[in-house]
Amino acid sequence: MHVLLTNDDGIDAPWLGVLAAGLRDAGHDTTVLAPSSDQSGVSGALKPLPMGGEVDLALRAAPAVAVDRAWAVEGATPTICVLLGLGGAVDEPVDVVVSGPNFGWNIGRDVWRSGTAWAAITAWGMGVPALAVSGAPEAYEPDDLAALVGHTVETAEKLTSQPEAEVWNLNVPAPPAASWQPAAWTSLSPGERMTASQISVVERNGDGSATVRLGLHRGMIVPPAAGSDAERVYAGGIALSRLRPLDSWH
Numbered sequence: 001m002h003v004l005l006t007n008d009d010g011i012d013a014p015w016l017g018v019l020a021a022g023l024r025d026a027g028h029d030t031t032v033l034a035p036s037s038d039q040s041g042v043s044g045a046l047k048p049l050p051m052g053g054e055v056d057l058a059l060r061a062a063p064a065v066a067v068d069r070a071w072a073v074e075g076a077t078p079t080i081c082v083l084l085g086l087g088g089a090v091d092e093p094v095d096v097v098v099s100g101p102n103f104g105w106n107i108g109r110d111v112w113r114s115g116t117a118w119a120a121i122t123a124w125g126m127g128v129p130a131l132a133v134s135g136a137p138e139a140y141e142p143d144d145l146a147a148l149v150g151h152t153v154e155t156a157e158k159l160t161s162q163p164e165a166e167v168w169n170l171n172v173p174a175p176p177a178a179s180w181q182p183a184a185w186t187s188l189s190p191g192e193r194m195t196a197s198q199i200s201v202v203e204r205n206g207d208g209s210a211t212v213r214l215g216l217h218r219g220m221i222v223p224p225a226a227g228s229d230a231e232r233v234y235a236g237g238i239a240l241s242r243l244r245p246l247d248s249w250h
Contacts, residue, residue: 001028001029001095001096001156001157001160002028002029002030002031002092002093002094002095002096003023003028003029003030003031003094003095003096003097003098003156004031004033004082004085004086004090004094004096004097004098004123004128005019005020005023005030005031005032005033005034005097005098005099006032006033006034006035006078006081006082006085006097006098006099006119007034007035007078007099007100007101007102007116007119008035008038008039008040008041008042008077008078008099008102008114008115008116008119009038009039009040009102009103010034010035010036010037010038010039010072011032011034011035011036011062011065011070011072012064013034013038013103015100015101015103015135015145015148016032016034016065016101017064017065017066018145018149019098019100019101019133019148019149019152020032020065020066020067020070021066021067022146022149022150022152022153023067023098023153023156024066024067026153028153029092030067030069031067031069031070031085031090031092031094032062032065032067032069032070032071033059033071033073033081033082033084033085033089033090034062034065034070034071034072034073034078034081035072035073035075035076035077035078035080035081036060036072036073036074036075036076037075039076039077039078039115040102040114040115041113041114041115042077042078042079042115042118043112043113043114043115043118044077044079044118044121044122045077045079045115046077046079046080047075047076047077047080048075048076048080049080057073057074057075057076057080057084058073058074059071059072059073059074059084059089060072060074069090077115078099078115078116078118078119078122079115079118079119079122081119082097082099082119082122082123082126083122083126085097086123086126086128094128095128095129095160096128096129096130096131096156096159096160097119097120097123097128097129097130097131098120098130098131098133098152098156099116099117099119099120099123099130099131099132099133100116100131100132100133100134100152101133101134101135101148101149101152102114102116102132102133102134102135103134103135103137104134104135104136104137104218105134105135105136105137105171105222105229105230105233106132106134106169106171107134107171107188107189107222107228107229107230107233107239108188108189108190108191108192108193108222108223108225108228108229108230109188109189109190109191109192109222110192110193110194110222111132111169111188111243113194114132116132116133116134117132117169117243119132120132120167120168120169120243121167121243123167124165124166124167124243127165128165129159129160129162129165129166129167130159130165130167130168131152131155131156131159131167131168131169131170132167132168132169132170132243133148133152133155133169133170133171133172134169134170134171134172135148135171135172136172136173136174136175136233137218138174138175139175140175140177141175141176143176143177143178144175144176144177146177147172147177147180148172148177151170151172151183151238152170155168155170155183155240166242167242167243167244168240168241168242168243169188169229169239169240169241169242169243170183170238170239170240171229171232171233171238171239171240171241172233172238173233173234173235173236173237173238174233174236179236180236180237180238181232181235181236181237181238182237182238183237183238183239183240184232184237184238184239184240185240185241185242186227186228186229186231186232186239186240186241187225187227187228187229187241188228188229188241188243189222189223189224189225189228189229189230189231190223190225190228191222191223191225191230192222193216193220193221193222194216195223196220196221197214197215197216197220198213198214198215198216198217199212199213199214199215200212200213201213221234229241
């Protein structure tokens with residue numbers, strides 16, 4: 001199958017190259033189109049595309065990513081990368097889009113601000129099966145990273161065998177991979193990390209204006225509701241969820 005691979009951590013993210021090589025070694029034709037810089041948390045943003053206008057985007061070769069076709073898209077978001085890949089910048093038809101692996105889980109309602117998740121949702125909206133994949137926000141040893149890649153490849157292959165295009169979200173636990181529990185379908189947790197964000201007023205002026213400090217740290221977690229993706233990955237299990245945008249919930 002032909003895989004279009006992107007991410008939101010940027011073309012230089014080390015996990016991107018490892019997954020690209022893993023897809024290639026599994027026999028899959030792989031094209032990489034990824035942002036030139038970190039685009040975490042941009043959701044489905046269309047920058048730098050001006051509404052009602054046009055923009056020229058430079059695709060530069062990324063030789064550090066070990067596949068024949070790998071480009072960094074200057075200043076673009078993951079959603080823009082998918083639009084380019086499916087809209088004509090890639091000559092061959094794409095069978096599946098894989099977004100990630102993200103450094104840090106995309107679980108619960110946090111997925112709706114994730115550039116990783118929205119790249120997959122964008123592809124699905126264009127009629128192509130898509131998978132978002134994320135790991136824990138910590139270092140993985142080579143064996144752990146190989147397991148992450150193996151589960152991603154296996155899940156992407158299953159995704160392409162579905163009767164119609166779907167969009168799935170895969171989260172693998174913190175290492176060591178030897179203790180991971182098998183993949184199981186879960187719901188998205190109804191919570192999100194932003195509810196635990198730290199907000200303080202640094203200075204308030206007499207006219208009511210103020211300087212407010214907002215903090216969001218990797219240690220903040222999504223509340224682990226029963227049966228949710230958050231509960232499963234915190235307990236060491238692989239979580240697989242369907243991302244169903246609003247127009248498909250009914």
